[in-house]
Amino acid sequence: MxxxxxxxxxxxxxxxxxxxxxxxxxxxxxxxxxxxxxxxxxxxxxxNAVARSLRTDQTRTLGLVISDVLNPYFTALARSVEEAARALGYSVIIGNADERPELQDHHVRTLLDRRIDGLLVSPADGSSPQVRDAARGGTPMVFVDRWIPGVDVPVVRADGCPAVRDLVAHLYGLGHRKLAIIAGPAATTTGRERVEAFREALAEHGLPLPDAYIGQGDFQADSGRRATERFLGLGEPPEVVFAADNLMALGALDAIRARGMRVPRDIGLAAFDDIPWFLHTDPPITAISQPTGELGRAAVRALVDVIEGRPPQSVTLPARLVVRRSCGESEQSQRSDL
Amino acid sequence: MxxxxxxxxxxxxxxxxxxxxxxxxxxxxxxxxxxxxxxxxxxxxxxNAVARSLRTDQTRTLGLVISDVLNPYFTALARSVEEAARALGYSVIIGNADERPELQDHHVRTLLDRRIDGLLVSPADGSSPQVRDAARGGTPMVFVDRWIPGVDVPVVRADGCPAVRDLVAHLYGLGHRKLAIIAGPAATTTGRERVEAFREALAEHGLPLPDAYIGQGDFQADSGRRATERFLGLGEPPEVVFAADNLMALGALDAIRARGMRVPRDIGLAAFDDIPWFLHTDPPITAISQPTGELGRAAVRALVDVIEGRPPQSVTLPARLVVRRSCGESEQSQRSDL
DNA sequence: ATCGGGCGTGTAATCGATTTCAAGACCACG
DNA sequence: CGTGGTCTTGAAATCGATTACACGCCCGAT
The missing domain is CATH 1.10.260.40 (lambda repressor-like DNA-binding domains)
Structure with missing residues (x-):
């Protein structure tokens, strides 16, 4: 060459x-x-970009560590991040953590070794020393979707609380009283927040959230399946299951179907994260939708602000409820949101 | 630092x-x-990996240019590629072409500028000069899924022909005679192959494939929607629509639903590429499944063989038909494959 | 005619590693 | 005591760019 x-x-x-x-x-x-x-x-x-980077001490590359590439929410996010970065003249290297902290740390380390200009992270766990050190070490960084408390880094995310409240009100209005949740890992902020928002929303209607109605999941389909099986085996199974992400909702659908039961006739199902496929499942699934495109753009903007020395801003965008048919909605409410 | x-x-x-x-x-x-x-x-x-790379002239990085990150088939492929590469001590940089040749070329160019050790490409078009030059220029390269004829590079892919034949036989057995296809772009090998395999399989049963029953798609959901709308507007609409990828199948489902019709009662639907969601659509979709995991591993193996000077091998793996309920299958055949 | 100031250009230092080469230390053996 | 070999070690070249600095040239002002 x-x-x-x-x-x-x-x-x-x-x-x-x-x-x-x-x-x-x-x-x-x-x-x-x-x-x-x-x-x-x-x-x-x-x-030769390698030689140029060595000399100029900048790679014009951003690192993006996401929790799971097979999760459509994260691929949508990755896509919008890449697009926004490209528009600003940056490339992005994606690291897939597969929800495993050690894989996440591996990617953070190799990304740092490559001297990327900045790092976008959606931490798979709540306390990675690797990530803390990188932040303390001065690597430009912003959290997206999830974050680690106590680390002084801008956060770009969607606030799901109002939407969860809307969802619970919606379910209550449909006459449901026994509501269960498949939670994400307590080590993640989104895992905790969604349960808390759910619990508080229930409380507003005077409804309890018994421990038996909290399934511990890990944001992967299989855990959704297992949690739902447990719910269905209960003496008093819930009337609606709310999965804290789309993959666990898929697992829940599996478990329900395996029992020969039907949604929403036998049990209702709702999910956090909306994805195109939810329109076409049997039945279409009521879900909480995040603005992934705007999230990705805001995250890149914030990160590039840090890199180029401008004061960065944390951004919180609203999520919103999309009503479909998986919770026993009438034809009417179904049509209005399809 | x-x-x-x-x-x-x-x-x-x-x-x-x-x-x-x-x-x-x-x-x-x-x-x-x-x-x-x-x-x-x-x-x-x-x-500092940058300095090391400059001196040693190797980055221990592979480039992967895929046609569309939002397509679950490609994210599954990307995941297995990354996994296999990591096991061999390589990182992977993914470039998303969004089915746009100019974006594909952009990614190939920046990947080459970064002096990646090797390139895995699933070409979005049939004749990128960028890709040809890279191959001729001696960059270690392997095509995966799709390839460009006339470029001397190993190809790792799944052969869908037998599975398409199985699908047509299956449909014929169910009594369907009017079969339509939503094709991928003629510029891609998979786009062409799937139509040809379909046409030949129909011919084996003495069935024609009239031009009106060939919808021109681009592997994206929207084109599936448009092609299906056209089919449904025909004086004699097809009994079954076969989408050449999962995204176009999704679009087809949209179009059918928008007309107030039901699958499979009013029209049948089958797809190339199987993805977890197809089990949960309404109804579950009969599809042709590719071994993405093995494909990714084989592709990395072949590429690393080229890089390290070993003789590489092209690999062709079989795809297989997965029968579900979207083509009017009986309960019995449905259960056997669920 | 002299001086100052751009402008265009080249030489050489530099970034952070790897690697060649030579040299010093040490030991064993005759 | 001299010779040769092994084992450690460091100085310096190198990879391919960027960039500070200096130099020569030309032009206009005095």
Whole structure:
């Protein structure tokens, strides 16, 4: 592969002049510029980003560590992040943690080794020392979706509490009183928040949230399945199950179907995170929708602010309830939101 | 951030010795080794991968350019690729082409600028000069899923022809005669192959594939919707629609539902690519399943073979039909494959 | 004619690693 | 005591860029 030296030789100038042309510095004569450009063309020269990064101490690359690539919510987020970053001239390297803290740490470490300019993290656990150290060490960083309390880093996320309250009111209005939740890991902020919001919303209607109605999940389909099986085996099973993410909702659907039961006839189902497929499940699923596109854009904006020395801002966007048919809604309410 | 010089100073040795310890060269005295390790520890030193790459001319990074991150088939593939690469000590940078040739070329270019050790590509178009040049230029490369004819690069893919034949036989057995297909872009190999396999399989049963029954799609949901609308507006609409990927199947489902029709009562639906959600749609969808995990592993193996100078092998794996309920299958055949 | 100030250009230092080469220390053997 | 070999070690070159600095040149002002 041709290097800047080859270009300089071909154009009959020094490497400094080549570099100046490539970086559009002002003081280069038109003649030299033309010869350099011609040489670049005939050699098919492309600057070596590795060498450039070493010298300039910036890679124009952002790291994004997400909890699970197979989760459509996170791929939608990843996509909007990449798009926003590209518009600003940055590339992004995605690390998939698979909800495993040690994998998350692995990715953070290799990303740091590569000297990415900034890091977007949705922590799989609540206290990764790796992440803490990176933040303390001065790596530009912003949390997206989930965060780690006590680490001084901007957070970009959606606030699901009002939407959860809407959901509970909706379920109450449909006559449901026995409501269960499949929670996410207590180590994650979203895992905790959603249970708390649910509990508080229930309390507003004078409803309890017994321990038996809290299933401990890990945001993966299988845990949703197991939790739902336990619910269904209860002497007094819940009337509606609320899954704290879309994958666990999928697992719940599995478990319900395996028992030969039907949604919503035998049991209702609602989910946090809305994804295109929820329109086409049997039945379409009532869900809480997050503005992933805006979330990704805001996260990149905040991170680039940190990188370029501007004061960054935490951003909280609203999530909203999308009513469909999985909780025994009437035809009427169904149609209004389809 | 501490550099190797700082470590050398702290340990009271030269940078050469530090480097030797870090790369576990044999000839370092136990004392020096211990002091270096201690220095590394107190400074929290991590080698700069950028500098290392510049010197060694290898990044231990693979590039993966996929056609669409929002397509669960490709995220499953990306996941298995990353996993296999990690096991071999490589990182993966994913580029999402969004089915747009110019975006694909953008990613190939920046990946090459970053001097990745090898490239895994699922080309969004049939003739990217960018990709051709990279291959000719000697960049280790492997095509996965789709490929570009005439470019001498190993291909790792699933052969869907037998499964398509099985599908057509299955549909024929159910009494369907009017079969339509929503094709992928003719610029992609998978786009063409699936139509051809479908046409040939129909011919085996003496069935025609009229032009009116070929919808031109682009592997995205919206095109599936439009093609299906056209089918439904025909004087003699098809009895079954076969979508050449899962996203277009989703669009088809939309279109059918928008007309107030039901699957499979009013029209049947089948899809290429199987994804977990197909079990939970209304109704569960009969689909052709690809072995994404094995595909990803084989692709990485082949690419690393090229990189490390071993003779690489093209790999073709079988796809298989998964019968569910979206084509008017009886309860019996449904249960056997659920 | 002299001086000052741009402007265009090249030389060389630099970024943080790896690696070659030579040299010093030490030991064993004759 | 001299010789040769092994084992450790460090100095310096190198990878491919960017950039500070200096130099030569030309032009206009005095």
């Amino acid at each position: 041709a290097s800047i030296k080859d270009v300089a030789a071909e154009a009959g100038v020094s490497v400094a002049t080549v570099s100046r042309v490539l970086n559009s510095h002002p003081s280069v004569s038109p003649g030299a510029r033309a010869r350099v450009l011609a040489a670049v063309d005939t050699l098919g020269y492309r600057p | 501490a550099s190797i010089k700082d470590v050398a100073a702290e340990a009271g040795v030269s940078v050469a010795t530090v480097s030797r310890v870090l790369n576990s060269h044999p000839s370092v005295s136990p004392g020096a080794r211990a002091r270096v390790l201690a220095a590394v520890d107190t400074l929290g030193y991590r080698p």
